[in-house]
Amino acid sequence: MSQTFNNTQPIYLQILQRLCRQVVRGEIKAGDKLPSVREMAILSGVNPNTVQRVYAELERLEIAEARRGLGSFITEDENRLRRLRKQLKNEQVESFIADMAETGFSPEEILEGVREKLLDNKSGRGV
Amino acid sequence: MSQTFNNTQPIYLQILQRLCRQVVRGEIKAGDKLPSVREMAILSGVNPNTVQRVYAELERLEIAEARRGLGSFITEDENRLRRLRKQLKNEQVESFIADMAETGFSPEEILEGVREKLLDNKSGRGV
């Protein structure tokens, strides 16, 4: 199942983000084995070097660790994964609010805009 | 005053965004003349080619227009600028919510996260 990637962001970052999100959503759990570099390369329709880079980055972020000859594994430290969730939430909210403020929207406008859009989505699904 | 730019996004996009925001915030008004390409290049500490690209993009977005021999001017169509404001707001909110949902946060968590961060900022400034 080869994947499609958008062109504005490096592929390795897109795969990294996808994996982080799967971890945060609980689809990948503490201690889980990741597909081998070569497997993941085929799954993603990408060169093994690119996957290698992703896994190295995951290790640097202390989200995964490589065990030689065995494979790459999500850290067993569940606290680390909980921190990752908070961290991603915080980063995304922070950068969104900074952007909105930069563009000249007041805190009230920001909050209201988010609330409206969430309601839209809900009713959109409901109907 | 030469500026600093981050490396993850093209400089021309950063300048473009800055100009859009100045327009939306009302710092630059309908009909205003923009600095010449050369002036803006010096102001921003950037290559004239880069500014040229920004102005071309502003024109494509119908936010500014070049008048031969006179320079570049923000459109006089105030409705266009009001639409720009709504459009930027909508785009930013939409992509933020999509990202948060993708990462596995519930609508409640999203709204609450935004509310908290806005309060943080307010009290932070207050102190």
Added chain:
Amino acid sequence: MSQTFNNTQPIYLQILQRLCRQVVRGEIKAGDKLPSVREMAILSGVNPNTVQRVYAELERLEIAEARRGLGSFITEDENRLRRLRKQLKNEQVESFIADMAETGFSPEEILEGVREKLLDNKSGRGV
């Protein structure tokens, strides 16, 4: 002038270490431009990708920063470079002492061993 590298450590780490040491020794100064990736690749007799990796690591360590279209530059923050010097000193001393202690040498033996070897070197040169 192509270089020789030892086999026990990755080439990119050897180049990284060499550059760090040149910075610490003051042979490369704050704000200096590094050779371009391609130049350095030729200088070092190594593939450009390998140099790229070194420069990326230098950036992650906040020792250098890349400016698009211009080249890579040592940070202008001299404090950062002073901290680098202390950091390298500390790391090397710490890991040495930990190793020696692990091998069963007493603090007195360690200090004495270092002193003797330093005197040896000095008289060795003097003679």
Added chain:
Amino acid sequence: MSQTFNNTQPIYLQILQRLCRQVVRGEIKAGDKLPSVREMAILSGVNPNTVQRVYAELERLEIAEARRGLGSFITEDENRLRRLRKQLKNEQVESFIADMAETGFSPEEILEGVREKLLDNKSGRGV
């Protein structure tokens, strides 16, 4: 009790080093029998192949010898073990000083750095 190993150095070298140190510290004595390859593999939480390699290396260094049907034994030559101690000390001190000099530290700085760190450790333990 399975062990943890770092990833930067081969596991077999880490085990080898650990055994050398136990010998030098006198925890393992001349003539002592080493655990069988299988026992050691289980003790260390490691593949028997890896232990095999360690024992072969110990034999090459004339620190241990395999006796067919009986197992592996530390050499009974106590002089050999004393020489091993000196050799390890010498190697470690030498490479440390060479590294520090390479990084641009003067002999005085090196000695002082070691002295300080040793005092730190002592007071650290004392508190």
Added chain:
DNA sequence: GTGGTCTAGACCACC
């Protein structure tokens, strides 16, 4: 010209 990303294919040590 510059840095950055990606592919294809190779080799290595380790388990």
Added chain:
DNA sequence: GTGGTCTAGACCACG
């Protein structure tokens, strides 16, 4: 089999 490093060569956007 695994992860990790390296080369050769390509392409891209940016300045």
